[in-house]
Amino acid sequence: GNSVTQMEGPVTLSEEAFLTINCTYTATGYPSLFWYVQYPGEGLQLLLKATKADDKGSNKGFEATYRKETTSFHLEKGSVQVSDSAVYFCALSEGYGQNFVFGPGTRLSVLP
Amino acid sequence: GAGVSQSPSNKVTEKGKDVELRCDPISGHTALYWYRQSLGQGLEFLIYFQGNSAPDKSGLPSDRFSAERTGGSVSTLTIQRTQQEDSAVYLCASSLAELHNSPLHFGNGTRLTVT
Numbered sequence: 143g144n145s146v147t148q149m150e151g152p153v154t155l156s157e158e159a160f161l162t163i164n165c166t167y168t169a170t171g172y173p174s175l176f177w178y179v180q181y182p183g184e185g186l187q188l189l190l191k192a193t194k195a196d197d198k199g200s201n202k203g204f205e206a207t208y209r210k211e212t213t214s215f216h217l218e219k220g221s222v223q224v225s226d227s228a229v230y231f232c233a234l235s236e237g238y239g240q241n242f243v244f245g246p247g248t249r250l251s252v253l254p
Numbered sequence: 255g256a257g258v259s260q261s262p263s264n265k266v267t268e269k270g271k272d273v274e275l276r277c278d279p280i281s282g283h284t285a286l287y288w289y290r291q292s293l294g295q296g297l298e299f300l301i302y303f304q305g306n307s308a309p310d311k312s313g314l315p316s317d318r319f320s321a322e323r324t325g326g327s328v329s330t331l332t333i334q335r336t337q338q339e340d341s342a343v344y345l346c347a348s349s350l351a352e353l354h355n356s357p358l359h360f361g362n363g364t365r366l367t368v369t
Contacts, residue, residue: 173355174355176357178358178360183362184362184363185258185260185345185347185360185361185362185363186297186345186347186358186360187360188357188358188359191357193355231296231297235355235357236355241287241299241302241310242287242299242358244296244297245296246295246296247295247296247297
């Protein structure tokens with residue numbers, strides 16, 4: 143079946159540092175890929191998505207590129223802020239109305 | 255409404271009691287999901303509704319858990335004879351399933367504490 147693997151956290155960075163959170167997936171077909179962010183005490187929010195190979199999703203300074211050859215969708219940001227502290231989930235979805243598959247989440251803490 | 259609404263936001267109950275958690279999806283969204291998130295953990299899929307089709311109940315952890323979706327809109331997740339291990343945040347999400355790979359929109363969750 144489909145699956146998503148993320149780098150284990152927690153990840154602790156200083157403000158303005160470069161961020162990479164690795165995500166790789168296993169899928170039988172051609173899924174869409176997503177990054178969700180969960181701030182403390184809240185539900186998950188869609189951060190960005192990509193629906194086909196080589197697409198780049200971007201939002202709020204975050205980027206991720208759909209790499210079919212390496213089955214990866216790594217999340218990057220050039221300069222993190224304290225307000226980026228949250229849990230980040232990589233996810234995939236395949237087909238219409240199919241169940242989403244989420245990674246285990248990576249907790250990011252950004253220190254001032 | 256503007257987003258997915260869940261109620262109550264917090265629920266404290268005694269072991270053995272039944273609880274009902276409510277989810278109001280975004281208007282027009284035909285797909286609705288329930289997930290469970292234990293403290294510091296990832297998302298555990300519980301159940302999925304799509305239009306008038308039979309729900310996918312494959313994630314329900316025991317027969318104490320059940321869910322309904324009335325009129326293709328509001329959903330209720332019921333936990334009977336609650337146990338302490340049921341303590342978690344229960345998240346609801348909806349999507350426009352007609353759109354290929356439409357993203358999920360989440361509510362803020364219900365934090366359930368079983369004492």
